[in-house]
Amino acid sequence: MNPIMTSLILSSLALxxxxxxxxxxxxxxxIGLELNTLAIIPIITKQHHPRGTEATTKYFLTQAAASAMLLFSSTINAWSTGTxxxxxxxxxxxxxxxxxxxSMKLGLAPLHFWLPEVLQGTSLKTALIITTWQKLAPMALLFLTQHALNPTTLLTMGLLSTFVGGWGGLNQTQTRKIMAFSSIAHLGWMATILTISPTIMILNLVLYLLMTTSMFTVLIFTTSKTIKDLTTTWTISPTLSSLTLILLMSLGGLPPLxxxxxxxxxxxxxxxxxxxxLATILALSxxxxxxxxxxxxxxxxxxxPPTTTQNQLKWRFCPKQKTTVLSTTLVLSALLLPTTPLFL
Structure with missing residues (x-):
């Protein structure tokens, strides 16, 4: 893509x-949500592949329907309140x-149907943007309106999302789909706590963004699109493989991570x-x-992985990508538990 167009699209996405x-x-x-949607569509469809086109269509239709519903709800509210x-x-x-x-914009169950399919049709970098940056604007609106939202509706959708995210990821072999269901499950935890303690929801969102960014950066660094691709990671970078093991345990919510x-x-x-x-059901999910x-x-x-030689380590070149961001996010994704008293 033309560098000028790339910078314009990314600027629009941020704006x-x-x-x-x-x-x-x-x-x-x-207007901000619409600008966000229109900016990411060229990024999704950039790879000129039938799967990319399908993912773009699904994303556009879902987000357009959600935006129309949001505009309709705000119009109804303005008509009844005058503001x-x-x-x-x-x-x-x-x-x-x-x-x-x-919920449709975020991918909360039962309106999650588009998220795994869209991520599967995009590149890993685009999937990273969709699961992190694209969650900020809808989450901000939920945070601003949490005092007026129905707690029962949010608790129900949150519980459903944690179960759908867990069940849906069990039989997947594609890493992007697994991360999509992981995202749905994490969003479920956030929706559950939103009306009870919005500050904990913000903390959860920040840590979710941190851990998801770390995981996608690992997948991009190792170019792993399926579980089968992950088997060669140890031979490419033993250190990264060990750290990713800790990162995955942190995503699962195991102490002391x-x-x-x-x-x-x-x-x-x-x-x-x-x-x-409710706490027991969430913990089980x-x-x-x-x-x-x-x-x-x-x-x-x-x-x-199976190999035809006696060598344990695969022939490899020095990695050309810089690992500064990856190492920083991996450390933060594992070692922030001692800061918990600050949020109690």
């Missing part, structure tokens, strides 16, 4: 999110419609609000996700 993050008017927020202020959300039908619209922090705080908050049964993280870990760090 769309910033407009939504800083707006208090529904029309401005909608376009985002924080003045009082109309109940508008609240439910807004929840559905933002970073990923345990948001799950611990969420379960503690739910229990303190007399919701122990995390086991489903942990299973496919363990599957990836086993394939990546504990198995060797």
């Amino acid at each position: 769309g999110t910033v407009i939504t993050l800083t707006s208090f008017h529904w029309l401005l927020a909608w 376009w202020d985002i924080t003045q959300l009082t109309s109940q039908p508008a609240c439910i419609m807004l929840t559905m619209a933002l 970073t990923g345990f922090m948001p799950k611990w705080l969420i379960l503690q908050e739910l229990t303190s609000h007399n919701l122990p049964s 995390a086991l489903l996700s942990l299973f496919f993280y363990l599957r990836l870990s086993y394939t990546m760090a504990l198995t060797l």
